[in-house]
Amino acid sequence: MKGKIVAGCLAPHPPHLVYAENPEQNEPHAECGWESLRWAYERLRKSLSEIEYDVLVVHSPHWRTQAGTHFLGVEKFKSISVDPIFPHLFRFHYDLTVDVDLSKAIHDQAQKRGLATEMMNNPDFRIDYGTIVSCHMTNPAWDKPIVAISSTGGARYFNMEVQQALSFELGQATREAIEASGKRAVLLSSNSLSHRHFVKEPDLPEDMSHEHINNHNQYLWDMKVIDMMRKGQTKEFAKIMSDFTEQATAETDAGSLSWLLSALDFPEYESKFHGYGTVIGTGNAVMEWRP
Numbered sequence: 001m002k003g004k005i006v007a008g009c010l011a012p013h014p015p016h017l018v019y020a021e022n023p024e025q026n027e028p029h030a031e032c033g034w035e036s037l038r039w040a041y042e043r044l045r046k047s048l049s050e051i052e053y054d055v056l057v058v059h060s061p062h063w064r065t066q067a068g069t070h071f072l073g074v075e076k077f078k079s080i081s082v083d084p085i086f087p088h089l090f091r092f093h094y095d096l097t098v099d100v101d102l103s104k105a106i107h108d109q110a111q112k113r114g115l116a117t118e119m120m121n122n123p124d125f126r127i128d129y130g131t132i133v134s135c136h137m138t139n140p141a142w143d144k145p146i147v148a149i150s151s152t153g154g155a156r157y158f159n160m161e162v163q164q165a166l167s168f169e170l171g172q173a174t175r176e177a178i179e180a181s182g183k184r185a186v187l188l189s190s191n192s193l194s195h196r197h198f199v200k201e202p203d204l205p206e207d208m209s210h211e212h213i214n215n216h217n218q219y220l221w222d223m224k225v226i227d228m229m230r231k232g233q234t235k236e237f238a239k240i241m242s243d244f245t246e247q248a249t250a251e252t253d254a255g256s257l258s259w260l261l262s263a264l265d266f267p268e269y270e271s272k273f274h275g276y277g278t279v280i281g282t283g284n285a286v287m288e289w290r291p
């Protein structure tokens with residue numbers, strides 16, 4: 001049977017969302033917070049519950065390998081992940097399973113396409129919080145294996161055009177490997193949209209009277225690109241991704257969203273929009289494409 005990407009999702013990773021969900025794996029506890037985004041994830045989970053899938057494939061800005069793309073190559077990882085900026089919000093005990101066969105298959109296909117690649121074979125490797133938050137919010141039961149892919153630093157080292165070209169290759173390699181694997185995969189682009197954030201936190205982090213977009217310019221950009229994604233104008237979005245990334249200080253500089261759009265072959269159909277919300281001033285959308 002030919003494998004398939006059954007869904008592709010924009011699945012941002014502010015640790016605040018896990019903090020406010022109060023799962024047993026996370027040490028700190030919250031009263032409430034960021035409901036508009038947490039309910040957006042709830043709608044995504046409900047939507048994904050209608051389809052069957054075998055594996056989550058996630059591309060994370062916070063597993064940064066400056067040159068070359070790395071893939072998890074060990075079946076089990078168990079440890080604690082602490083957010084370096086928000087250790088008071090995110091100290092998460094994870095115990096996760098990797099689909100090493102698919103991970104290796106995407107690695108090999110990416111290598112065939114000329115990308116610099118590496119398998120991460122260190123069993124003590126610390127999984128980044130971007131991967132964990134996006135996977136937890138999408139599938140809190142953790143009952144599916146994952147494939148985690150690192151992001152490169154091409155946007156800073158060269159420029160966003162270079163980063164996009166690499167991400168497009170990686171997206172195609174991901175699709176080809178999934179199709180050859182016979183598996184049904186859900187893809188997660190783990191990133192915020194606009195990403196300039198406040199540098200002071202209220203005494204109570206979940207005090208929502210302090211939460212709003214960092215600046216109007218960011219909001220305009222976020223609404224523009226969400227509208228394009230909703231309408232299926234993803235090719236057009238890819239063309240202005242560099243401007244968006246620079247002018248909205250967007251987290252798309254990691255290439256996660258470019259990877260996703262390429263893996264989905266730049267959808268021209270409407271996406272499902274599950275919700276938008278800010279976290280410490282950054283703009284975040286939860287969206288879903290069904291190829």
Ligand SMILES: [Fe+2]
Nearest residue numbers: 061062130251
């Ligand atoms: Fe981030």
